[in-house]
Amino acid sequence: MSQPATPGVLAALSPRDADTSSSRRAELAEIDASTSGTVLLFFLAGMVWLLIGTAFALLASYKLHAPDFLSGQAWLTFGRIRTAHLNAVIFGFSAEVAVGVLLWLMCRLCRVPLMAQSVINAAAVFWNVGLTVGIVGILKGDTTGVEYLEMPKYATPILFVAFALIAVWTIVIFRFRREQHLYVSQWYLLAAVLWFPWLYSTAQLLLVLEPARGTVQAAVNWWFGHNVLGLWFTPIGLAAIYYFLPKVIGRPIHSYYLSVLGFWTLALFYNWNGFHHLVGGPFPAWMITISIVASVMMIIPVVSTAINHHFTMVGHFGKLKYSPTLRFIVFGAVSYTVSSLQGVLSSVRWFSEVAHFTHHTVAHAHWGMYAFFTMTMFGSMYYILPRITQREWPSERLISIHFWCTAVGIILYVAPLSWGGWLQGKAMLDATVPFIDVVKITLPWLKLRTLMGLLLAVGHVAFFANLVWILARRFGPYRQPEPMILAGVTPAAPVGK
Amino acid sequence: MGIISFILIGSSLVFPAVALWALWWAGRHGQLAHADKAALLPFDEQEPVGRMTDVVLNRPKASKASHPPQGGPVP
Numbered sequence: 314m315s316q317p318a319t320p321g322v323l324a325a326l327s328p329r330d331a332d333t334s335s336s337r338r339a340e341l342a343e344i345d346a347s348t349s350g351t352v353l354l355f356f357l358a359g360m361v362w363l364l365i366g367t368a369f370a371l372l373a374s375y376k377l378h379a380p381d382f383l384s385g386q387a388w389l390t391f392g393r394i395r396t397a398h399l400n401a402v403i404f405g406f407s408a409e410v411a412v413g414v415l416l417w418l419m420c421r422l423c424r425v426p427l428m429a430q431s432v433i434n435a436a437a438v439f440w441n442v443g444l445t446v447g448i449v450g451i452l453k454g455d456t457t458g459v460e461y462l463e464m465p466k467y468a469t470p471i472l473f474v475a476f477a478l479i480a481v482w483t484i485v486i487f488r489f490r491r492e493q494h495l496y497v498s499q500w501y502l503l504a505a506v507l508w509f510p511w512l513y514s515t516a517q518l519l520l521v522l523e524p525a526r527g528t529v530q531a532a533v534n535w536w537f538g539h540n541v542l543g544l545w546f547t548p549i550g551l552a553a554i555y556y557f558l559p560k561v562i563g564r565p566i567h568s569y570y571l572s573v574l575g576f577w578t579l580a581l582f583y584n585w586n587g588f589h590h591l592v593g594g595p596f597p598a599w600m601i602t603i604s605i606v607a608s609v610m611m612i613i614p615v616v617s618t619a620i621n622h623h624f625t626m627v628g629h630f631g632k633l634k635y636s637p638t639l640r641f642i643v644f645g646a647v648s649y650t651v652s653s654l655q656g657v658l659s660s661v662r663w664f665s666e667v668a669h670f671t672h673h674t675v676a677h678a679h680w681g682m683y684a685f686f687t688m689t690m691f692g693s694m695y696y697i698l699p700r701i702t703q704r705e706w707p708s709e710r711l712i713s714i715h716f717w718c719t720a721v722g723i724i725l726y727v728a729p730l731s732w733g734g735w736l737q738g739k740a741m742l743d744a745t746v747p748f749i750d751v752v753k754i755t756l757p758w759l760k761l762r763t764l765m766g767l768l769l770a771v772g773h774v775a776f777f778a779n780l781v782w783i784l785a786r787r788f789g790p791y792r793q794p795e796p797m798i799l800a801g802v803t804p805a806a807p808v809g810k
Numbered sequence: 811m812g813i814i815s816f817i818l819i820g821s822s823l824v825f826p827a828v829a830l831w832a833l834w835w836a837g838r839h840g841q842l843a844h845a846d847k848a849a850l851l852p853f854d855e856q857e858p859v860g861r862m863t864d865v866v867l868n869r870p871k872a873s874k875a876s877h878p879p880q881g882g883p884v885p
Contacts, residue, residue: 341856422851495841496851511825515818523814560852561864569845580829636864696864709867 339426339491341700347426348417349701353784354437355413356694360777362405362444367770369398374763378756388452396463397451403461403541404472405444407682409437410690411549412479415502417697418556419483422499423490429482436478443471459520459530461538466521473513480506497572501552504580508544512537528595532588539587542681547579547649550689551618554646557696558625561639562632567624571617578614582607589660592669608660615653622646637712641692644720645685652680655731667742672755673734676727683769684723691719691776698780702787711779718772726765733758 339347373395376382383389420427427433447464450456456463464472483506487499516537519525525533559566566572585607588600626643633639655677658664668674695712699705706712733755740751836842853859 341854492851493839494844494848494851495836496848507825507828511821515821518814518818556852559849560857561862563853563859563861563863565849565853565859569849573842573845577833632862634868635862635866637866638864695866699866706866712867 339424341421344420344424344426345417345700347428347430348420351427351430351433351437352413352417352697352701354434355409355416356698357780357784358437358441359406359409359413360780362401362409363773364777366398366401366406367766367773369394369401371763371766371770373398374759374766377759378763387454393452393454393456396456397448399461400444400448400451400464403682404447404464407546407686407690409440410694411505411546412437414553414690414693414697415483415505415549416479416486417701418498418552419486419502422492422496422556423486424492425486425489428485428489432478433482436475436482439471439475439478443468443475446471457521459534461534461541462516462520466517469513469517469521473510473517476510476513480510496556497566497569497576498552498556500573500576501548501555504576505545505548505552508540508548512540512544531591531594532596532600535587535590537587539590540584542678542686543579543583543586546682546686547583550645550649550686551575551579553689553693554622554642554649557638557642557693558622558646561636561642561696562626562629564625564629567621571621575614575618575621578610578617582610582614586611586656586660589665590669590674592660592662592665605660605662608657611653611657615650615657619646619650637706637716638692638696640716640720641688641695645687645689645692648680648684648688652677652685655680667738668734669738671734671738671741672730672758673738676730676734679723679730680727684727688719688723691715694780698783702783704783704786706779707782707786708779711775711782714775715772715779718768718775722765722768722772726762726769729761730758 372383372389373391376384376391376394380391387393416427416433444464447468450465450468451463455465457465462469483502487503516533519533520530520537524530555566555572585604588596588604589608592601592605594601622643633643659668659673659677695706737751737755740746740754741748841848850859857863
């Protein structure tokens with residue numbers, strides 16, 4: 314597959330200096346080919362971090378009900394392993410796969426090839442260097458102690474530079490666009506690349522470089538922690554759903570107006586949500602109340618998005634049988650609705666007083682970050698990878714193992730853990746229950762969580778094996794041209810009914 | 811804290827301003843209108859509406875071994 318001619322760095326910065334041939338709308342194959350190396354780099358690195366993060370997760374989960382396991386070494390203690398897991402899956406897997414999906418979607422929707430790939434490739438290298446430094450620092454015990462910002466301060470500037478390159482290049486792609494009208498996915502993607510640097514730099518300034526004093530730290534911490542999910546990962550996940558759902562089934566989104574309403578109401582309300590994690594804390598009541606009101610207002614974007622996705626799929630559910638992308642994307646879309654409504658409920662005072670400081674919050678985080686975002690990213694990769702490698706997925710069996718292990722695994726992870734967390738919270742509020750009994754109440758749920766973590770790990774290994782296999786077909790010594798039936802096919806039977 | 815306060819206050823003014831500008835720009839350039847056209851943007855003549863673009867699982871054996879014609883029956 315030959316690489317198409319794409320503008321250089323200087324040309325990319327100014328459309329006026331670009332080759333005149335780039336003024337036409339690029340073909341899809343040309344766009345896919347231009348993104349191939351860069352997107353593969355992000356996907357591969359992300360998947361390696363997923364496997365590393367999964368190993369950390371299993372170890373941390375097992376330690377919750379077997380605390381003496383591997384406790385002789387400081388770097389294997391729960392505090393470090395759990396933190397390493399969080400950072401590996403958030404800033405390693407999720408962020409890198411998100412950037413890969415973002416770049417591919419942006420190029421496709423703007424109808425331009427990816428320009429000066431070396432810039433983004435350098436950003437990918439920077440990001441992984443910064444992340445490796447950060448995770449090694451965490452394992453050495455060199456953490457900030459601030460949740461979601463644990464990486465030591467010498468690692469974060471590298472990450473920031475890398476992300477700045479990615480953000481600037483996304484805007485450059487947008488500036489070069491050959492399709493003037495924006496699709497709703499582009500709104501989400503552009504917002505995400507603007508929101509994340511704002512969140513990250515503000516939180517770094519106020520919590521790491523020049524830490525604010527007292528309870529303000531907690532306020533900033535939750536403002537960042539909540540928004541990094543809602544204003545960075547969520548927009549990219551929704552952008553992917555709004556693209557792949559119609560694209561796979563071959564039907565436009567049910568209501569474009571609803572999708573735009575969903576975007577602007579998310580932008581308006583989400584930023585205020587973080588303080589609902591501080592219910593009962595030493596904060597002005599108005600701060601908490603505003604946050605709860607904004608959290609309840611999130612029903613508007615969530616329900617409008619859910620209605621839109623559901624009515625787009627009506628009559629096409631039979632296509633789930635044929636498309637792995639559709640399976641993961643639909644699972645992610647449903648999970649977005651469930652986890653968001655669970656979040657609304659969790660923000661209300663009476664509920665938060667029980668569920669906060671329990672495993673219920675952990676379960677909620679995994680509804681959002683795994684059941685919604687990670688499953689959506691898996692679905693996106695199932696669509697993108699064959700198109701950028703020009704190879705079909707080698708093993709249907711591995712795809713099925715991946716889907717069923719992760720789908721069943723995450724449902725049986727979060728649903729029981731949500732209930733276990735609720736029981737834990739009720740017991741903690743009962744002054745007659747000794748604390749050790751509260752711990753015992755959580756044990757069955759924590760053991761089930763480890764078991765389901767193993768199931769998720771099997772799914773991840775199956776996907777990684779398929780990924781390595783498809784790359785071996787593309788780049789290995791026995792590479793050969795293959796017939797492609799991925800695009801341009803219409804099921805003969807009306808499978809949607 | 812002087813410079814940091816300046817940066818924080820500045821950014822907290824700039825970002826909402828950018829959002830408002832984006833909304834104004836969208837309205838002015840017709841991005842909030844023509845919903846029917848916007849909904850069709852993921853599609854084109856290569857991958858038009860009505861064509862499923864991801865058929866990987868549960869295909870009959872024959873279709874795995876050969877390249878069906880564009881728009882051909884699968885499965």
